[in-house]
Amino acid sequence: MPRIPLLDFYVEKLGAEPGRFGDWEVPMLYTSAIEEHMSVRTSAGFFDVSHMGRVILKGPDVLDLIQKIYTKDLSKVKEGWLSGPTLALNEYARVKDDEMLYKVSDEEWLLVTNALVREKMLSYIKEIASKHDYHVEIRDMTFDYSMIALQGPRSPQILEELGAGWAADMKVLEFRINEEIMGRKVFLISRSGWTGEDGYEIWGEHKEIAGLVEKLVEKGVKPAGIIARDTLRMEMGFVLGGHEYGEDPLKYPCALSLRYGLGAISWKKHGFIGEEALRAYRREGVRWIRVGVKMGKKAARIIPREGAKLVVEDQVVGWVTSGSFSPVLKRGIAQAYIDARYAIFGEPIDVEVRGKLYQAKIVDFPFIRK
Numbered sequence: 470m471p472r473i474p475l476l477d478f479y480v481e482k483l484g485a486e487p488g489r490f491g492d493w494e495v496p497m498l499y500t501s502a503i504e505e506h507m508s509v510r511t512s513a514g515f516f517d518v519s520h521m522g523r524v525i526l527k528g529p530d531v532l533d534l535i536q537k538i539y540t541k542d543l544s545k546v547k548e549g550w551l552s553g554p555t556l557a558l559n560e561y562a563r564v565k566d567d568e569m570l571y572k573v574s575d576e577e578w579l580l581v582t583n584a585l586v587r588e589k590m591l592s593y594i595k596e597i598a599s600k601h602d603y604h605v606e607i608r609d610m611t612f613d614y615s616m617i618a619l620q621g622p623r624s625p626q627i628l629e630e631l632g633a634g635w636a637a638d639m640k641v642l643e644f645r646i647n648e649e650i651m652g653r654k655v656f657l658i659s660r661s662g663w664t665g666e667d668g669y670e671i672w673g674e675h676k677e678i679a680g681l682v683e684k685l686v687e688k689g690v691k692p693a694g695i696i697a698r699d700t701l702r703m704e705m706g707f708v709l710g711g712h713e714y715g716e717d718p719l720k721y722p723c724a725l726s727l728r729y730g731l732g733a734i735s736w737k738k739h740g741f742i743g744e745e746a747l748r749a750y751r752r753e754g755v756r757w758i759r760v761g762v763k764m765g766k767k768a769a770r771i772i773p774r775e776g777a778k779l780v781v782e783d784q785v786v787g788w789v790t791s792g793s794f795s796p797v798l799k800r801g802i803a804q805a806y807i808d809a810r811y812a813i814f815g816e817p818i819d820v821e822v823r824g825k826l827y828q829a830k831i832v833d834f835p836f837i838r839k
Contacts, residue, residue, distance in 0.1 A: 471492065471494070471520075474612070474675045476495070498694035498697065502694065503697075505696075509620050509666055511621070512691070513622070515617050515691075519616045521581050521582065522581065522611050523579065525606075527608075528606050534594070535578060537740065537741060538593075538594065540555055540557075543572075550571075550642055551570065551659055553568060554568060555569075556729065559716050563718055565716055567583070567710070567729075571657075579657070583709075583710045614674060616670060616672045618663070619690065620662045620667075620669075624667050625667065635648075636650075636660075645658055657671070657673075664698070664705070703793045705834070713790045725755050726806065727759050757787070758807060760806075760814070761805075763802050763836065764827065765817075765828040771822055772794050777821055779820060780821060781818055789803045791803065814831055815832070818831050
């Protein structure tokens with residue numbers, strides 16, 4: 470089982486409790502998941518997200534390759550900007566992965582995959598490049614760098630205090646290559662993240678990131694583990710592979726059912742893999758819709774877990790894909806698929822937990838409004 474490169478550093482220096490996330494050993498928490506969560510919402514925290522796959526694509530046909538694989542039109546992206554999230558589909562319009570892409574130049578792009586599918590996506594991208602005779606060099610750089618996410622409303626101020634005031638001037642989804650923060654060289658810094666808060670993702674050589682982490686801790690930035698990262702994404706209604714989406718058409722609805730938004734699908738674009746099936750679903754409509762489920766006051770401490778049934782008038786009309794406790798709302802929340810005929814925001818719905826029904830409400834995303 471691979472482990473993030475700085476795991477021993479986090480355990481020995483910061484008291485991290487390690488655990489397994491997917492196929493990786495990562496810091497699960499440091500003190501309290503709720504405390505770490507609220508630090509990100511109200512101040513700032515950082516995560517090590519080195520388990521995310523990082524791939525470099527170089528060559529004259531790189532745009533043709535990514536236009537073939539992804540649902541978003543990437544032809545207008547400017548150098549120094551991220552685009553995404555966008556979806557890689559299979560022929561049944563099920564989602565292989567949702568990814569962010571970074572345009573370094575016309576012939577060089579970076580992409581970030583989800584940890585569970587890194588090797589699978591690498592093989593798939595190479596397969597498509599070979600099949601269509603695209604001249605593109607594809608290299609996995611996941612183990613070359615550590616990657617941390619500094620997240621929270623104080624993030625720009627903290628970087629300014631560390632001598633990187635220029636970072637506060639960066640726009641959302643802008644990135645820079647080969648910068649320095651407090652004398653620490655970083656390969657890449659982007660104004661992006663997966664928490665719903667302002668923040669940055671920073672890639673660098675392992676020793677440089679370790680040094681930067683020490684500076685962040687000195688500034689009062691709280692280290693946070695994967696448990697808090699999951700509750701943060703849940704409050705925003707962000708999806709996770711293997712829960713809200715996957716390739717199996719018997720287990721997961723099509724990409725449209727995700728209600729992804731954010732321009733993840735460019736309908737004016739043609740020729741991407743899975744397009745035919747996706748347009749057929751668009752014409753015919755979909756049965757299942759991803760919605761939020763918020764537990765009622767009397768069942769606030771109940772946490773709906775993956776697979777829990779959703780019930781209306783004694784009829785099972787959907788199922789939970791992932792659930793957690795929301796530290797901000799102080800109650801259980803879940804993402805779920807529900808029969809589109811019952812997907813009415815504000816309507817009550819029952820959730821079956823350990824054989825008992827608890828009242829909840831169908832809501833839209835995000836669960837919390839900024």
